[in-house]
Amino acid sequence: MNEIERTFLAKYLPEDIESSPSKEIIDIYTPEEERHPNLRIRKNGEKYEITKKTPIDNDPSHQTEETIHLTKEEFESLSKVEGKKVHKIRYLYKINNLTAEIDVFQGDLKGLVVVDFEFTSLEEKDAFNPPEFCGPDVTHEEFIAGGMICGKMYADIEERLKKYDYKRL
Numbered sequence: 001m002n003e004i005e006r007t008f009l010a011k012y013l014p015e016d017i018e019s020s021p022s023k024e025i026i027d028i029y030t031p032e033e034e035r036h037p038n039l040r041i042r043k044n045g046e047k048y049e050i051t052k053k054t055p056i057d058n059d060p061s062h063q064t065e066e067t068i069h070l071t072k073e074e075f076e077s078l079s080k081v082e083g084k085k086v087h088k089i090r091y092l093y094k095i096n097n098l099t100a101e102i103d104v105f106q107g108d109l110k111g112l113v114v115v116d117f118e119f120t121s122l123e124e125k126d127a128f129n130p131p132e133f134c135g136p137d138v139t140h141e142e143f144i145a146g147g148m149i150c151g152k153m154y155a156d157i158e159e160r161l162k163k164y165d166y167k168r169l
Contacts, residue, residue: 002062006130006137009057009115009136010114010133013169020092032084032151039148041078041081043066084150086151087105092100100117107153111154112169134164135164136164
């Protein structure tokens with residue numbers, strides 16, 4: 001399956017975000033010793049999976065994605081592997097005909113909020129005009145990718161966020 005998306009830093013959270021569906025996400029990226037691991041074990045609400053993402057033509061906005069669904073017991077067993085972890089609450093916020101995935105990071109990354117939009121075509125992605133609550137497009141910034149941000153603290157990425165005048169939320 002191909003995934004076409006754009007990622008933005010949030011300027012602020014929409015006022016009515018609390019009324020949107022949300023779920024807790026716990027990601028474990030492995031192998032831990034890789035600089036940017038692309039294998040992810042995930043608890044996604046009450047769903048569990050293992051996913052491998054690979055950029056197409058070195059374009060992080062266009063990737064192949066292979067996912068295997070897991071049982072809770074399989075997730076619990078696999079989650080014992082050494083890996084880089086990240087914890088977030090994902091809100092599924094409807095805007096126009098799209099759903100914004102608004103990730104509000106918890107724990108060591110508290111204060112970081114990232115917004116993803118997925119598209120059905122490259123043309124749709126290129127024509128997209130983001131809503132007001134979206135700040136800079138960071139789709140091509142490797143430091144904000146899941147496999148790079150996992151295992152980090154807010155202080156580890158704060159300098160890079162300053163480049164975008166990001167204000168901790």
